[in-house]
Amino acid sequence: GEDVEQSLFLSVREGDSSVINCTYTDSSSTYLYWYKQEPGAGLQLLTYIFSNMDMKQDQRLTVLLNKKDKHLSLRIADTQTGDSAIYFCAERPSLSGGFKTIFGAGTRLFVKA
Amino acid sequence: NAGVMQNPRHLVRRRGQEARLRCSPMKGHSHVYWYRQLPEEGLKFMVYLQKENIIDESGMPKERFSAEFPKEGPSILRIQQVVRGDSAAYFCASSSSDRGTTGELFFGEGSRLTVL
Numbered sequence: 001g002e003d004v005e006q007s008l009f010l011s012v013r014e015g016d017s018s019v020i021n022c023t024y025t026d027s028s029s030t031y032l033y034w035y036k037q038e039p040g041a042g043l044q045l046l047t048y049i050f051s052n053m054d055m056k057q058d059q060r061l062t063v064l065l066n067k068k069d070k071h072l073s074l075r076i077a078d079t080q081t082g083d084s085a086i087y088f089c090a091e092r093p094s095l096s097g098g099f100k101t102i103f104g105a106g107t108r109l110f111v112k113a
Numbered sequence: 114n115a116g117v118m119q120n121p122r123h124l125v126r127r128r129g130q131e132a133r134l135r136c137s138p139m140k141g142h143s144h145v146y147w148y149r150q151l152p153e154e155g156l157k158f159m160v161y162l163q164k165e166n167i168i169d170e171s172g173m174p175k176e177r178f179s180a181e182f183p184k185e186g187p188s189i190l191r192i193q194q195v196v197r198g199d200s201a202a203y204f205c206a207s208s209s210s211d212r213g214t215t216g217e218l219f220f221g222e223g224s225r226l227t228v229l
Contacts, residue, residue, distance in 0.1 A: 031216050042117070042204055042220030043156070088156060092216050099144065099208040099216040100169055105155030 004104035006089050011110040018076040020107045022089030025070060029091040032065060033101065034074045037086040046087070047074070076109075084111045115140040118187075119205050119221035127229050132192040132199070134224040138207030145188040146218060147180055150202040162188060163210075195228045202226075 006022040024032065030051050035043040049056045049063045049072070056063045062075040076083055086106040092099060118137040126132050138145050147159040158172040162182040173180065177195075182188040192199055202225045206218035 033217075040222070042222045043206075043218075044220070045217045048215050048217070099218060100146065100158065100161050101216070101218055102158060103148070103156040 004089050004091055004102055006104040006107050008105060009108050009110070011112065012079050014079060014081055014111055014113050016079055018074075018079045018083070018109055018111075020074045020076075020087050020089070020109070022072045022074075022104055023070055024072065024089070024091045024102075024104075026091055026093040026102070027067075027070065028094045030094040031092045032063075032072050033088075033090040033092070034061075034063065034072075035088040035090060035103070037088065037106065039085075043088060079109075079111050081111045081113055084109055117205060117207050117219050117221035119203075119224050121224060122222065123225050123227070125227045125229060126195050128196055129194050132195050132226055132228075134190040134192075134203050134205075134226070135187040136190070136205030136207075136221060137187040138205075139219050141209065142207035142219070143210050144208045145182050146206045146208070147188075147190050148204045148206065150204060150223070156204065159190070192226070195226070197228045200226055200228045 003025045012018045033048045034046045036046045037043045047061050049065050060077045064073045086108050088106045089104040090101045092101045117139050120135050145162045148156045150156050160173050160180045161169040177193045179191045202223045204223045206220045
């Protein structure tokens, strides 16, 4: 089946690291994604990881993938108030048509100054 | 701006009326996806279309909802006889057809439907 789960809220202080966790169910997923949604806007791709990778680093972002446990995490270093947004974990089941992508409920990140 | 364009941004309907939401995909994209976002429920897949074809409608409610992506013009998500539970933000996304890419979806800013 296709399902993605993540916690709904996370609150951190400015300058701290944020870690957002996610579990997914479809082991055939070849790509896993993190999208960001700012208030009143659509989603934008933040980063992605290919399923044969364990880790991907991109500036302040680190993505960790544990394929055995179907667990994905996003770490934001030195979190800033501008990082306040909803972060969606998503998977693209490889057996699905096109680029049909399954999203989690989103984690709302609050950054306190 | 060659991004995904959705209109209207906001739509108010009374119960029983029809709602039509439009989406023009990014230039060069031939795949369109519709998602619905309800508070606290995240983004739910509704339907995936290519030009003149519905590829996957597994997330569409069986009644009152329909979608099309004609050869010419935007994709349209149509909701007949709207009920209060249809109130949500409806997002359209598009992608290229190139399976060698990462599969990124490009989203519009959404259409927010309010049913009175």
